[in-house]
Amino acid sequence: MSGARDNVFPTRMNLTVTKTRLKGAQTGHSLLKRKSEALTTRFRVIVRKIEDAKLKMGKVMQNASFSLAEVAYITGDISYQVRESAKSATFKVGAKQENVSGVMLPAFESQVQASGSQFELTGLGRGGQQIQKTRAVYIKAVEMLVELASLQTAFVILDEVIKLTNRRVNAIEYVIIPRIENTISYINSELDELDREEFYRLKKIQGKKKERAANAQRELERKAAEMPVVADDNDNDDEHGAAGSSDTPNILSEQNDSDIIF
Amino acid sequence: MSQVTHKSRTLIAAIGDEDTITGLLLAGIGDVDAHQRANFLVVDSKTTQEQIEEAFTSFSKRKDIAIILINQHIAEDIRGVLDEYKAAFPTVLEIPSKDHPYDPLKDSVLKRVQLLFGE
Numbered sequence: 001m002s003g004a005r006d007n008v009f010p011t012r013m014n015l016t017v018t019k020t021r022l023k024g025a026q027t028g029h030s031l032l033k034r035k036s037e038a039l040t041t042r043f044r045v046i047v048r049k050i051e052d053a054k055l056k057m058g059k060v061m062q063n064a065s066f067s068l069a070e071v072a073y074i075t076g077d078i079s080y081q082v083r084e085s086a087k088s089a090t091f092k093v094g095a096k097q098e099n100v101s102g103v104m105l106p107a108f109e110s111q112v113q114a115s116g117s118q119f120e121l122t123g124l125g126r127g128g129q130q131i132q133k134t135r136a137v138y139i140k141a142v143e144m145l146v147e148l149a150s151l152q153t154a155f156v157i158l159d160e161v162i163k164l165t166n167r168r169v170n171a172i173e174y175v176i177i178p179r180i181e182n183t184i185s186y187i188n189s190e191l192d193e194l195d196r197e198e199f200y201r202l203k204k205i206q207g208k209k210k211e212r213a214a215n216a217q218r219e220l221e222r223k224a225a226e227m228p229v230v231a232d233d234n235d236n237d238d239e240h241g242a243a244g245s246s247d248t249p250n251i252l253s254e255q256n257d258s259d260i261i262f
Numbered sequence: 263m264s265q266v267t268h269k270s271r272t273l274i275a276a277i278g279d280e281d282t283i284t285g286l287l288l289a290g291i292g293d294v295d296a297h298q299r300a301n302f303l304v305v306d307s308k309t310t311q312e313q314i315e316e317a318f319t320s321f322s323k324r325k326d327i328a329i330i331l332i333n334q335h336i337a338e339d340i341r342g343v344l345d346e347y348k349a350a351f352p353t354v355l356e357i358p359s360k361d362h363p364y365d366p367l368k369d370s371v372l373k374r375v376q377l378l379f380g381e
Contacts, residue, residue: 051366057357058364065360068285079284083304086292092272093328106350108328111272112290131288138289142274149329149353152371156350159374 005182010190018187022180029172036165038101043158046151053148057141064141067134074130091139093146100154103161108150110143226252271328271351275301275321277314278333282359286331301327305336315340327352335362337370344370 008014071078093108274291276283283304286292293301303309303317318340321330334356337344347354347370354371358364366372 051372054364054366054369054372061358062360062363064285065281068281068288069360079280082284082287083292086287086300086302087294089273089293089301090290091274093274095271095328134285135288135290138285142286142289142291145331145355145357146274146329149355152355153350153353155371156348156353160350 003182004179005186006179008183008187010187010194012191015184015187015191018180018183022177022184025172025177025180029169029177032165032169032172035102036162036169039103039158039162039165042100043155043162046155046158050148050151050155053144053151057144057148060141060144064134064137067137071130071134078131091142093149100158103158105154105157106150107154108146110146112139112143223252270326273301273327274329274331275324275327275352276331277303277305277317277321277336278331278357279336279359280304280306282333282357295326299324305333311339315343318343322347322349322352322354324352330354331357333357333359333362334364334368335359338368341368341370345373 006018008018090113092111092113094111095106095108097104098107099105273293274286276286276291278286283302287302291301295301299320301321303314305314314336318330318332321327328351330352332354337356344354356364356369356371
C-alpha cells in the first residue's frame with residue numbers, strides 16, 4: 001500500500017465505517033470550498049470599495065486642509081491652542097459585529113458627542129465662524145475615515161479567514177481523503193485475501209474429502225470382492241485373482257485368523 | 263479567531279504633521295487620559311524615527327484605541343514596523359497630508375491585497 005493509511009482492523013464493519021467517513025469528508029470538503037468561494041467574492045467587493053474609498057479620502061482630506069489653511073490665513077495659527085485644549089475625545093467610535101456569510105466582522109460607527117465645549121474659546125472673537133466651518137469639514141472627513149477603517153478591518157479579518165478556510169480545504173483534499181481511500185483499499189484487499197484463503201481452504205478440504213471418499217470406496221470394493229474368496233477358498237480363483245491382482249499380499253486369505261491373545 | 267467584542271475600543275489615535283493633527287483635533291478625536299497619555303503625536307522635523315515607532319507601538323498595544331491614523335509620508339519612515347503589523351485591531355489607516363498626496367502603491371494594507379491578487 002503506497003501512502004499513509006489509518007491503522008484499523010480489516011473487518012467488514014470497519015469497511016462500512018470508513019466508507020461513511022469518506023462520505024463525510026467529501027461533503028465537508030465541498031461545503032468548505034463553497035464557503036471559501038463566497039468569502040472570496042465578498043472579499044473582492046470589499047477590496048474594490050476600499051480602493052474607491054481611499055481615492056475619495058485623498059480628495060476629502062485635501063479639501064479639509066484647504067479649509068484649515070483658510071483658518072490660518074484669517075485667524076492665525078490655532079494649532080497650539082487646539083492641542084492644549086484637547087482633553088477628552090468628543091469623537092468616538094462604537095463597534096458592532098456584522099455576520100457576513102458566517103464570519104463575524106466588526107464595523108465602526110462614528111459617535112460624535114455634540115458637547116462642543118472644547119473649542120468654544122478657540123478663535124473667539126476672531127474668525128470663529130471659519131473655525132466652526134473647518135471643524136464641520138474635518139468631522140465629515142473623520143467620519144469618512146471611520147468608514148474606511150471599518151472596511152479595512154473587515155478586509156484584514158476576511159483575509160485571515162479565507163486563508164484558514166483554504167488551508168482546511170487543501171488539507172482535506174490532499175491529506176485526509178487520500179488517507180481514507182488508502183484505508184478502504186487496504187481493508188478491501190485484506191478482505192479479498194481472507195476470502196481467497198477461505199476459498200482455498202475449502203477447496204483443499206473438499207479435495208481431501210473426495211480423496212478420502214475415493215480411497216474408502218476402493219477399500220470397500222476390495223473388501224467386498226475378497227469376502228466371498230475367504231469364505232469359498234478354492235472356488236473363485238479368478239475373482240480372487242482379480243481382487244488380489246495387486247502385488248500386495250492379501251492378508252485376508254493368506255493367514256488363518258490367529259487368536260488375539262497377548 | 264477571537265470573537266471578543268471590542269466595545270471598549272472607542273478612540274481614534276493619530277500620528278501626523280502639525281496641520282493634520284490640528285484638523286483632526288478640531289474634529290474632536292483628541293484625548294488625554296488619566297495617565298497623561300495622549301492619543302496623538304505631532305511629528306515635525308525634530309521627531310526621531312524611534313519616537314515615531316515607539317508612539318505607534320504603544321498606540322497599537324492600547325486596548326482603548328480602535329483606529330490609528332497616520333500620514334503616509336510618516337508611514338514611509340516606519341514602513342518596516344507597519345509591514346510587520348498584521349493585527350486587525352487597532353486598524354491602521356494611511357492618510358495623505360497637505361504636501362504629500364495619497365499614493366496607493368505605498369499603502370501597507372493595499373500591498374497585502376496585491377500579494378493575494380497579484381498572482
